[in-house]
Amino acid sequence: MAGPLWPRGRRGSTDEALIRAVYEEHGAALLGYATRLTGDRAVAEDVVQETLIRAWRHSEVLVNGKGSVRGWLLTVARNIITDRYRARAARPAEVSGTPATVPVEVDHADSVVDAMAVLGALDRLSPEHRSVLTELYYRERSVAETADSLGIPEGTVKSRSHYALKALREAFKEDVSRQSRPDRPAGLREVVA
Template sequence: MPDSATMLMKQLHDEHAAALWGYCLSLTGRDHARAQDVVQETLLRAWRNHDRLQEGRGSVRAWLFTVARNIVIDDWRAKRTQSEVSVAEVPEGRNPNDHTDQLLLSWVVADAMLALSPEHRAVLVECYFRGASVSEAAHRLGIPDGTVKSRTHYALRALRLSLQEMGVGA
């Protein structure tokens, strides 16, 4: 014959597991594996504290939800402290002569430009890299001014999309 703790756990599972599962899914950002771990840990703690739950003090579901929430918060805090790195000295300020970021960004933009059509690439090179006006770019490319304007518009949209696909920008 099952003991009172076993019967209590079966009753807890039958009455609260579905609601607890849904709550844990929301707490973990819909991470099913993590939610399952939290549910199991919560029910394990309920089993360990079955005497408290049998005394009938307060809502059992509220107790389970509080325990689940605390497990998620404790895990989040533990991971946050593990990723923090302490250093003996404050890092040096940025060197104004260091143009590494600018160089890397120019490489990324150059790669994104390769995704553009030759016509779009040509109009951006003329207008943005060579600094030509619309009429100068039109003359150099042998196309009307209006075509330079529209190609520039669509080339910038395509460039923005290409950069987004590369994970750059918003």
């Protein structure tokens, strides 16, 4: 600590001199103790600073001759660390807002409805169209890999995928219009919208 971090003029210069003397005599021991308890030098320095501020506010404890000054300072530091620990434990853990953080998915019902809608629409496709989409999107194969797997030309894979996706869109539109009727429960309408 380079200099005093308390306001001048509130107490006399004798209190400042007293705190300076306390820091010179007990500062290193206090910092070592706080560092051992916290495991973090920066946090320990904050604890020492807060301890000295409390000592300055209660300077009568330092000069009354009752008990050990170092013992009082170490107790104050321990109490500050305990209070910080309890405050941190009482608060829920903070969550970083990074893009890499995956949001917690509590209810998987939406993914089940989506899967059912896609599977229902895939069932309406011809086997040729369905097999092309399965290879391209579910097995994540390239056009060339899909062509090799199915034994058809790459141009045919592209053509079938185009028409299969078009047919899927039509199937979803039919489902939406069917679900939009008042006699049907809502469900797919929200998925497609």
